[in-house]
Amino acid sequence: MRTYIVEDEKPALQRLQNMLTGIPEIELIGSAANGKDAIVEIDALQPDLLLLDIHLSDMSGLDVLQLITHKPAVIFTTAYDQYAVQAFEFRAVDYLLKPFSQERLQEAISRVRGKQTAPDALKELFAQWQPPASFLTRFASRVGDKITMFTDDEVVYFTSESKFVYACLEEHRYLLNYTLSQLETRLDPEKFFRIHRSSIVNLNYVRKIEADSSGGYTITTLGRRPVNLSVSRTAGKALRNKLGW
Template sequence: MSVHKVIIIDDEPPAREVIKHFLKDHPAFELVGEAENGFDGLKLIQSQNPDLIFLDIQMPKLTGFELLELIDNPPTIIFSTAYDQYALKAFEQHAADYLLKPYNRERFEDGLAKALTLMNKSATPVATEALVQDYLQEPTHRLVVKDGTKIDIIPTEEVIRIAAQDDYSEIITAKGKHLKKQTMKHLEQVLDPKKFARVHRSSIVQVSQIEKIEKYGKETHLAQLKNGDEVVVSASGYAKLKELLGW
């Protein structure tokens, strides 16, 4: 019988104890670690390479979904959260299951069975972008970036622009540049559409950072930003800016 490695990431000790208690009756699952916040959880994932994570959402420092953004190939996830039924429906189809606190043994057993079925099928984990986008009901107010072992949390108000860089997106702020392994499409979806505009397939700008816009080509314009950067604006991007700026 193969044994699946499990970790628990939850800031509430009683919640972790409940999961550990229920797991004792399942020899096919081995608890290899637990963490009380997202930072420690990320280190644990990197060192243990678990098959299954019991993951809370609302945690200090780093939320469960921000943590997922930092994992390249997430394992099977069971959310263990106090979020209400309405919010959970958004990602029900992506996770193996969710456990709405407080839950009983029967509900736990059901979730574990779903996770086991998913793992035995060797299913490809769902892209974290889909998980995060379905969870977000409101625009994000910060972006989380991992650089080696360092994690930077960037308030979106500090973002000047974002540029496509192959499989990454480069986030430019007054303090420096950060590479995030996320698509421009995803960032466009999670940023506040009243403050940020996808002006070109390779560029997102914070509208308040635009100093002026000039004609550049037959169907393009050039936006000069307050930091001196210049960004090409496509025809569709220009139409979007006109709408946002009320021109």
């Protein structure tokens, strides 16, 4: 089973490599210490199994899964149990909390061989976990082998065009692998507001709001290149209530 490791801590990488050498069916074909390198190599090498740390230096392991085109079986390895819910959404084969034993690793790999997921284990983590108030704050956009990273504070608005969703910054816009509905539920509601079925605005970039002839509103954004965004009637009422006017 051709296996690739993504792990940003060298001691943890070496330990995992040593554990895997004792499993005959595993063939280690590579490793990466950051998300950008991992994305390029995973798509090039096309491993059967990906052992993926969630907490990386440049992006999360979940971002890596969003951006790769090759889709291997995935076993998450992490010291942070708060990611169990997202792992469940990605249908991970298993979710190993560090430090884990050789036996626990072997059990996870056995699941891969049997093409089984581990819903019971993940559901148990889900039931025990009380989610913190955490929101999407970092984004990664991939075009070919180029990956651009940016934060939510840089985003003026998100827009949907022809089934594609873009994050629009002041100078550029970047394609994202999210739907607007997903973004709406995972962005900080104190900063972002769904103003239309096709757009979400960063309230910190709103310069003015004006009523229009259709009964809706138009938002003009801040910045060197102001943009006018339509606000639906329903969203306009909710926005007025939120802003207190």
